[in-house]
Amino acid sequence: MQEFSPGLSIHSPTEAVLRPNEGLFRLLIESISDYAIILLDAEGVILTWGAGAERIEGYKSEEIVGKHFAVFYRREDIRHNKPRKLLEDAASAGRVNVEGWRLRKDGSKFWANVVITALRDQTGRLCGFGKVVRDATRRKRAEEDLRSLNEKLDERVHERTSQLAKSNRELRESLEQLHRLAARLQAVREDERTSIAREIHDDLGQALTAMKMDLVWIMQRLPGTEKALGTRAQSMLKVIDNAIVSVRRIATTLRPGMLDDIGLAAAIEWQAQDFQERSGIQCVLDIRAENLELDDGHATAVFRTFQETLTNVARHSGATRVTVKLKDTPRVLVLEIRDNGKGFDPEAEISKKSFGLLGMKERALLLGGTFEIKGEPGYGTTVTLRVPSQAGSKSASKSI
Numbered sequence: 001m002q003e004f005s006p007g008l009s010i011h012s013p014t015e016a017v018l019r020p021n022e023g024l025f026r027l028l029i030e031s032i033s034d035y036a037i038i039l040l041d042a043e044g045v046i047l048t049w050g051a052g053a054e055r056i057e058g059y060k061s062e063e064i065v066g067k068h069f070a071v072f073y074r075r076e077d078i079r080h081n082k083p084r085k086l087l088e089d090a091a092s093a094g095r096v097n098v099e100g101w102r103l104r105k106d107g108s109k110f111w112a113n114v115v116i117t118a119l120r121d122q123t124g125r126l127c128g129f130g131k132v133v134r135d136a137t138r139r140k141r142a143e144e145d146l147r148s149l150n151e152k153l154d155e156r157v158h159e160r161t162s163q164l165a166k167s168n169r170e171l172r173e174s175l176e177q178l179h180r181l182a183a184r185l186q187a188v189r190e191d192e193r194t195s196i197a198r199e200i201h202d203d204l205g206q207a208l209t210a211m212k213m214d215l216v217w218i219m220q221r222l223p224g225t226e227k228a229l230g231t232r233a234q235s236m237l238k239v240i241d242n243a244i245v246s247v248r249r250i251a252t253t254l255r256p257g258m259l260d261d262i263g264l265a266a267a268i269e270w271q272a273q274d275f276q277e278r279s280g281i282q283c284v285l286d287i288r289a290e291n292l293e294l295d296d297g298h299a300t301a302v303f304r305t306f307q308e309t310l311t312n313v314a315r316h317s318g319a320t321r322v323t324v325k326l327k328d329t330p331r332v333l334v335l336e337i338r339d340n341g342k343g344f345d346p347e348a349e350i351s352k353k354s355f356g357l358l359g360m361k362e363r364a365l366l367l368g369g370t371f372e373i374k375g376e377p378g379y380g381t382t383v384t385l386r387v388p389s390q391a392g393s394k395s396a397s398k399s400i
């Protein structure tokens with residue numbers, strides 16, 4: 001053990017100044033109780049002890065002075081040579097500031113904030129170390145509590161995130177199911193319409209035609225004297241003719257057989273003509289889709305959108321004119337229907353009950369296309385349907 005004189009301080013003021021204050025210095029070390037201020041010799045043996053050291057580490061001065069400061073260290077720290085390394089670091093760097101678990105006299109541990117400062121005399125010789133220890137257990141525990149709270153929070157966030165992802169997946173699946181259901185409903189509806197249209201057309205149509213032929217046969221054989229019968233027969237013939245036209249129209253509206261026979265463009269022309277005659281709303285056509293080759297699904301979807309949109313124009317718009325454009329490009333088929341009616345605000349008017357608009361959107365979606373409705377209050381409404389041109393979309397369209 002070396003003799004240590006606290007008068008030789010780190011700042012190396014002259015001994016002359018410090019010697020008279022030696023007593024005061026001891027008093028300082030002995031009475032500060034918030035910190036343990038300890039002097040070690042160059043080997044780490046404890047030279048001084050004070051109130052702070054006793055309060056924090058539990059030893060009385062006579063029990064500890066003269067012992068090596070490694071007594072404060074846990075066994076594993078000693079095994080790793082921590083006390084010696086700390087002194088070496090302090091000696092080479094001048095000072096070390098570390099934190100770690102240390103042991104009190106009763107074996108309990110506390111979290112220590114430790115500053116070890118190398119003390120050298122004026123010639124640079126290492127005389128010992130100053131060690132200031134503060135008990136930071138409360139702060140350490142608070143930090144640990146905070147960390148474990150954070151970890152728990154992270155865990156809960158993680159849990160919630162995966163729950164959300166699961167709900168999201170389920171929602172997406174439900175949505176896909178809904179789309180499939182909508183497609184199925186459309187298909188069933190079209191099938192039903194087709195068979196009703198066929199029955200009306202074939203059965204009723206044939207019956208009416210047979211009636212007409214028989215009536216004509218009777219009329220040809222009526223004696224010229226039976227004027228009243230002749231007039232009745234004439235008016236009956238008119239009724240039958242009208243009924244034949246009606247049956248055709250009803251059947252065609254239910255299922256435009258002409259879609260299969262004469263194609264989409266012609267069916268649109270026919271529907272526009274019929275719409276103009278019945279509603280009195282002028283219908284202007286601009287069809288640039290010659291040699292349009294569409295499968296049944298596409299043709300039906302486009303045609304139904306056209307019909308539904310015209311019905312909306314007649315029912316809601318108050319328009320006097322409708323402009324219809326049908327354009328087929330190599331990539332996309334576009335149907336645009338613009339009216340000059342009162343227009344509308346889609347945000348305000350598209351509600352959950354707008355099944356017409358929803359149905360059109362759904363049809364477009366099924367074909368991998370889009371349906372858009374834009375209204376400008378006071379200026380009219382424009383509906384635009386875009387579906388991929390046939391080459392790339394045949395398979396998708398089969399589901400309708």
Ligand SMILES: Nc1ncnc2c1ncn2[C@@H]1O[C@H](COP(=O)(O)OP(=O)(O)O)[C@@H](O)[C@H]1O
Pocket residue numbers: 312313315316317339341342343344349350353354355356357358375381
């Ligand atoms: N061409 C149009 N002009 C003005 N309003 C329209 C037009 N088309 C649709 N709308 C508005 O959008 C709403 C939703 O249309 P839709 O889904 O077909 O339902 P519905 O025709 O049964 O009312 C209509 O009630 C109407 O307010």
Ligand SMILES: [Mg+2]
Pocket residue numbers: 308311312356357
């Ligand atoms: Mg509608």
